[in-house]
Amino acid sequence: MSDPHDTCDIAIIGSGLVGASLACALEGSGQRVVSIEAVAADAGSGGRDPARSGFDERNLALAETSLNALDALGVLAHLRAPLAPIRHIHVSRVGDFGAVRLAAEEHGRTRFGAVVVARELGAALEARLAMLSGLRRLCPARLVEGQAQADGWRLRLACPDGERILFARCLIGADGAASQTRRLLAIPDQRHDYQQTLLVAAVAGERRADGHAWERFDRYGPIALLPRPDGLFGAVMGVAREQAEAVSALSDDAWLDLLQQRFGWRAGRFLRVGRRAAYPMVRVLAERIAGHRAVLMGNAAQTLHPIGAQGFNLGLRDALTYAELLVAAGPDGDPGGASLIGEYVRARHEDRERTVAFSDGLARLTSNETRLAAGLRSLGLLALQHLPGLRAPLAVAAMGYRGRTPRLARSR
Secondary structure, eight states: OOOOOOOEEEEEEOOOOHHHHHHHHHHTOOEEEEEEEESSSSGGGGGTTTTSSSOOOOOOEEEEHHHHHHHHOOOOOGGGSSOEEEEEEEEETTOOOOOOOEGGGGGOOSEEEEEEEHHHHHHHHHHTTTTTTEEEEESSSSSEEEEEEEEEEEEEEEEEEEEHHHHHHHEEEEEOTOOOHHTTTTOOOEEEEEEEEEEEEEEEESSSOOSSEEEEEEEEEEEEEEEETTTTTEEEEEEEGGGHHHTTTSOOHHHHHHHHHHSSSSOEEEEOOOEEEEEEEEEEESOOOEETTTOOOGGHHHHHHHSOOOOOHHHHHHHHHHHHHHHTOTTTOTTTOOOHHHHHHOOOOOOOOHHHHHHHHHHHHHTOOSSSHHHHHHHHHHHHEEEEEEEEHHHHTTOOOOOSGGGGGOOO
């Protein structure tokens, strides 16, 4: 039987970008929600401790669907800096013929999406969470043990004032690629190491970022430039894993020279680079996204290569879908019931499968050096550029419309 002294309907393990978004989406659902986060908030900075997953200096390309949802959830109103719109997308590969150029105005939009610094989005989510009346937060609190029961989960938590027991009718795992919830549910995962490390930094150039997003590929990985709200470029440079340490140790000038050499001059000369960070690229794919009265979402369900900027956008649609199904079930709906969880799995299948296939396929194809792969890439780039009927689905996918789109993510 459940412990009557400390109970909730939904326990969200992990309060990163996806877990926090889910908490916002559940406001007003009539469910008692508890958010459990192992790392304490950094009150002095107005945001999260840098160790908190996802709240860092990475630049997030938010698809149109994500912007729609975050606006409807009241999160964007708390951003301290304006969004940087993505109006043009340019995709090419060194040594291949052709390039794909997409313009939002050709598809009846002012933008495909927009860029925000992950740290800034994290601070906006923190501000919104503080306003939620139906949310209880345990932070810091670490999940020590979980026991499945017929009607939910008995969770043992380690808190600063000692251990406590919490009973939850449904367990949500939004705790990242190394998900403890996934292990608790005994869900196996499939891993693929791309043998790449992505080096991320803000870069100043002789031209300001002006709504153009570039993705350039070569044998070592992707080189991307995203427009930032401060007029800088959010630069991503993929390097072979064995070269990552040496490249990270380069002086600023040498690092910029390497970026310039690999990316080219489409954005002009690069002048300065900010603090750099490194992220090894390993795909982690849970074999199932649900278990007994439990659901995985975000990086706990699928950690993708960031090529094409799909990860957070996909995870946000996970959270929105679950919240939408639960709200539709009414205030008396069972958040961990087999019917609701089964519907969640079915609703997420197409979007998840297509997005994972796109991200992984693009990462593998663009790093393949064979003549056959080069020929196929060139034909594909030329076809996409010259056949509007092929570009349109690509633009729609770039805006986040894949499979069953959650209501809050649709254009209003």
